[in-house]
Amino acid sequence: MKFIHSADWQLGKPFGRFPTEVSAALSEARLDAIDRLAAVAAERGASHVVVAGDVFDNVDPGDRVVLQALSRMERADATWWLMPGNHDHARPGGLWSRVRRLAPGKIRIVDTPQAVEMEEGAWLLPAPLEHRKTASDPTASMVDMATPPGALRIGLAHGSITEFGSVGESSNLIPPDRARSAGLDYLALGDWHGHLPVGDRTAYSGTPEVDRFGRDEPGGCIAVEARQGDIPAMERVQSGRYRWLSRRWEVSGPGDLQRELDALREQARLADVLLDLKIAGVASLSDRVAVVSELEDRVAHELRHLDIDSGGLIARPTPEDVARIDVQGALAGAAATLQASAEGGGSEAPMAAAALERLYVEVMRHGAEATA
Structure with a gap:
């Protein structure tokens, strides 16, 4: 039978x-x-x-x-x-x-x-x-x-x-x-x-x-x-349609992210994927922002659902990153203080790195709006 x-x-x-x-x-x-x-x-x-x-x-x-x-x-x-x-x-x-x-x-x-x-x-x-x-x-x-x-x-x-x-x-x-x-x-x-x-x-x-x-x-x-x-x-x-995938990706920039995404697309149609993703690695501040923005602003909408933990992707600001934060006065002093704290380690380093990243993003956004 x-x-x-x-x-x-x-x-x-x-x-x-x-x-x-x-x-x-x-x-x-x-x-x-x-x-x-x-x-x-x-x-x-x-x-x-x-x-x-x-x-x-x-x-x-x-x-x-x-x-x-x-x-x-x-x-x-x-x-x-x-x-x-x-x-x-x-x-x-x-x-x-x-x-x-x-x-x-x-x-x-x-x-x-x-x-x-x-x-x-x-x-x-x-x-x-x-x-x-x-x-x-x-x-x-x-x-x-x-x-x-x-x-x-x-x-x-x-x-x-x-x-x-x-x-x-x-x-x-x-x-x-x-x-x-x-x-x-x-x-x-x-x-x-x-x-x-x-x-x-x-x-x-x-x-x-x-x-x-x-x-x-x-x-x-x-x-x-x-x-x-x-x-x-x-x-x-x-018999199932949806895939519930858990992944941990080591990336240092947008190129690494793209390779991981290409491999994921070969496994399943993104619209049928729920992804629990952890991002780890070391990247420049600009690359970290680019990676997280790509995931949150585009990939999350291609997937059925995205849970992302980007806390393991550490930003190491380069001189070019800091130069792009073109601010004067008190903000310039704050940026320098945050950079020193982030690079110095200690218990306040993660918070300082996150604040510096937030400042970087806001300055970039303001600049884009000003030239639009």
Whole structure:
């Protein structure tokens, strides 16, 4: 049997720390990921998509999110198997009761730990979560879930493999040998947002659309081909649009910056990149201003979003830099004092360097306006 393993959609995630236009785009991309998963299923000839928890970001995602998700799944030529995770855990009369009432027949809600037949000869063994955190192993019941002799046994669970320790994203701990102990042909896991195989019959698919810095890889899913008794074939397939990249660039001037930007453009379309950038190095005052201005005034608008920390790019004013600060009287004295303090080191040097840079920028801006 061929199926698509996905997890951690977290539909309705607010992305509140970003500007409105960015958060709206990121939220919509999570819904768009459903369409891409449907396309992957069609391309791979898969009749089923199993979602290992956290379909929604919370237990009250709102009408638009729920209906958008259901309508997109309904259009696909596949059966969708949705299981509650820790963010959208099952509770009587809650989210999943509502979703079940609204869902068309090709969308199946597996919110009880009971084996269910997916198609002839293939059974799904779900381990839905009833609480956000549980002290017990949610997959323990799989060992005793009976299926017909010779049937495929596909486990579906949401939690942290025991070996993760504190790295896992919840306290719902799963033993790494659960596929073997429960006689599973494949165990589809959710909770860890990156792609991660665990042995030859168990894997985390990762989220279809990345939602945080720290994972350079794009979002994806796993196309699985399972045969009873055989090791399943697992292919990671990219499904994500946005890339959340963290970079540290050593630069000494605009030329170095341009080389880094060219390399970044080769990796991804800038409009689909959220970049967490740290700039380091030593540059002249004019070059530092040029580098930061290029990033803030142009590159930030090409990217979907830019977080920049330029504190590591140290300015060493040259005589030419100081000469451009063509001021008289008290300002000239202030410029000289700031330069001496910045070059002298000590606790006040960073503040003096920043003040000198600010003075340089204002003088350059005033000069440009005067000649306009």
